[in-house]
Amino acid sequence: MEEFSGDRLNRLTGMLKRRGVLLPAFEIHGGVAGLYDYGPVGGRIRNKVNQSWLNHWLTLGNIVEISSPTITPYSVLDASGHVGEFSDYIIQCNDCEEASRADHLVEDVYPNADSFSFEKLTKVISELKPICPACGSSSWGNIKSQNLMFSTNIGNGLSGRKGFLRPETAQGMFTSFTSIYRHFRERLPFGAVQVGKGYRNEISPRQGMIRLREFNMAELEYFIDPAVNYEHDFSIWEDKFTLISEDEGEIDLTLKDAVQTGIIKHPTVGYFMGMTFDFVREIGINPIHIRFRQHESNEMAHYALDCWDLEVFGSFGWVECVGLAHRGCYDLEAHEKATGERLRSWRSFDKPKIVNIDGWTIDSSTVGPTFKSLAGNIKEEIEKLSAESTFPMDLVIDGNAVTIEEKHVKRIQIEQKISGEWFIPHVVEPAFGIDRLIWHALDHSYTETEKSGEDYTILSLPKAISSIDVTILPLFEKDGIDTLAKKLHITLCKNRNLVANYDGSGSIGRRYARADEIGVPYCLTVDYDSLNDNTVTIRDRDTGNQKRVKIEDLEF
RNA sequence: GCGAGAGUAGUGUAGUGGUUAUCACCGAGCGUUGCCAACGCUUGAACCCGGGUUCGAGUCCCGGCUCUCGCACCA
Missing domain, CATH: 3.30.930.10 (Bira Bifunctional Protein; Domain 2)
Structure with a gap:
């Protein structure tokens, strides 16, 4: 292995x-x-x-x-947290020039320092004067922001x-x-x-x-x-x-x-x-x-x-x-907050919930003209009152004493059916x-062995991901063998989703080796017999086994 | 980003200021060869980039880029 x-x-x-x-x-x-x-x-x-x-x-x-x-756009990645998370604030020590993460220097005192703004971090550093982990000094330069995202402008100029x-x-x-x-x-x-x-x-x-x-x-x-x-x-x-x-x-x-x-x-x-x-x-x-x-x-x-x-x-x-x-x-919650759009799913209750509302609300045709801008807050307070409340009633709204009279309010008694709820999916x-996966597939497939005393490498990639599906090799490029091999190549290439390769240069062994090195799973070799009986040998990369098959029976 | 080392054909390398830059594998063409990197002939291909020193730089110096290692960083 x-x-x-x-x-x-x-x-x-x-x-x-x-x-x-x-x-x-x-x-x-x-x-x-x-x-x-x-x-x-x-x-x-x-x-x-x-x-x-x-x-x-x-x-x-x-x-x-x-x-x-x-x-x-900026706002998408701001909402997702990447603008904050992918930015590091770096600060350099004036004495030893070692760069440190500014938030790391103060996180003993402020464990949430990684969420601090530029201004806040600058202030905290100047107050705490943390010690440089490299040299022990506490003389710091300015904080620099380092973002790991590639930034760009969408559109030109000021717009x-x-x-x-x-x-x-x-x-x-x-x-x-x-x-x-x-x-x-x-x-x-x-x-x-x-x-x-x-x-x-x-x-x-x-x-x-x-x-x-x-x-x-x-x-x-x-x-x-x-x-x-x-x-x-x-x-x-x-x-x-x-x-x-x-x-x-x-x-x-x-x-x-x-x-x-x-x-x-x-x-x-x-x-x-x-x-x-x-x-x-x-x-x-x-x-x-x-x-x-x-x-x-x-x-x-x-x-x-x-x-x-x-x-x-x-x-x-x-x-x-x-x-x-x-x-x-x-x-979804983050994008919902940032945009006000609903990014939720509806969940129906098994049985609808019946909610009885029995209380008071305002008569806006009288409250509005009388109380003007306080009307909204008054409505909120009135709707909190129990059904047994009586009027007139003195209330303090936003520091203003008001008297709510009977003509300002209406009794409400509603039966509300709630059949389900919106929730944010997980x-x-x-x-x-x-x-990284391709790298490791190559790394694990790369096999170094020996063949008749010489170094030999095979890339044992699964067929599913090998680059070339089959290589056609004429035993020699003469006497019509090459013509038949080229014809076979063109025929196979007509199959969609199949990549066939033709290799006619060098000795047959060398060409097998070339195919093995990049992990071609099968080689088809055309020889003199092929000219007579329309068969080729199919050779398996991993076993080296060869089998003689009719061209029309090839499973490609 | 900091420090150290390195960068020469496609790949791996030799080359301590002075001829046409070494060797091997490699690629291409021809010949030979009846199936696993065979052989012969011919041929192709490189000094990372840019400055400087020098009569002359692959070689020395400076800067950049890339790679390796250590530190730092790492959803």
Whole structure:
């Protein structure tokens, strides 16, 4: 099995670059840290992973795919909390020039300092004069704001509106909630997925594909009714999963037990953990290098109620590749508050509630002209009175003494039927870092072996995500073998969703090796017999076994 | 962002101021070869970018970019 080492990593990245899988972007202009190209081989891998991901979640049956812009107005990300959360206030020590997070310096006194404004932090720092953790001095420069989102202007000049490139795709699902809700005939649960780019202006991207400035992500926002106990079938996953729980530490448990004992706090989160595991395994990540880690309460994102990361072990150690968060009602509530729009779901009561109102209200035709601007407050007070109240009555409204007479009030006796209520759905969100997953699929598939005493590498990618589905090899490019091979190539290429490759240069062994290196699952070799009986040999990448088949019987 | 090291064909590398920049793999063409990186011939391809020092810079100096490592940061 794969044994991760720095040397192996160097050989792997060399191969990925040489063969056009993953390459530093814009390299002829010097390159940019944190930006990568998927090359001629990698491009289709990325596409197939995205498509498999979509297909995987669509099997739930209540999922729609949407696509929203990457350019996002300021107010959306302000409402979602990203403007605040993605901004760090940095302050530099005048003596040793070490930069520190301003809020960290004062959080002993103000534990909520990370939510302070620029002005408030400046004031608090000058009052507390915290000690520099690096040199012990307490002479500080000015606070600088550092935002990890790419900012831009939507429109030109003075009429331009401030915006950002989105740091996650999720907000598009929340801002489209009402449309999705109507699409599903206003019945929970349902989900919306989106596959697309996200952007974070990382301070120092490192570790190749692990931390990117522009990255591919795939997210599902699954909306549920918090009052319903959802039942899921956990019998599909009989094996134990490796869980690192906040309370229990590392334990091996079945998903069913983890949900029943409350280690996983919501059954839907548990079910999605199982689905996530299945997907990740399907695209070629070795299950023995997968674990789920629960976020500790103090590291949890601003919105989450419970959060599990799927982590994968590879050349860079354990890396979080998928985040599964129970976001509660945070996001919809935040956009509701910011916009005044209703982002809720209707829940009918089993039996309508009957509410009897028996009391008083004002006669606005007399209260209005008499009390003018106090009328509104008077109405509020009068409606609080019991049915037994009598008039005239002296009241103090906003510091003004008023006398309410009988002509100012009316008796009300109403029977009100309330058939249900509006509530904010809760959200369970699996968020996938596609690039990190592709990286680990490549990392785990890259197999270094020996063949007749020579180093030999095979990329044992699953068929589902291999870039080229089949390579056609003429044994020699002469005597009509090449003609037949080229004809076969063109015929196979006519199949939609099939990528066939023709390779006629170099010895046959060399060409097998080239195909193995980038993980082509099958090679078809055309030889002299093919000319007579219309058969070819099909050779399997992983076993090397060859079988002779008629061209018309090929299953491509 | 700070500190240290590094950057030479597609990949991996040699090269301590002085000829046409080394070697291997690699790619392409031709020949040979009856199925797993064979062989022969031919051929392709590089000093990260920009300044400076010098008669002369891949080599020395400065700045930038990128990579690696450590620190910091990390929904």
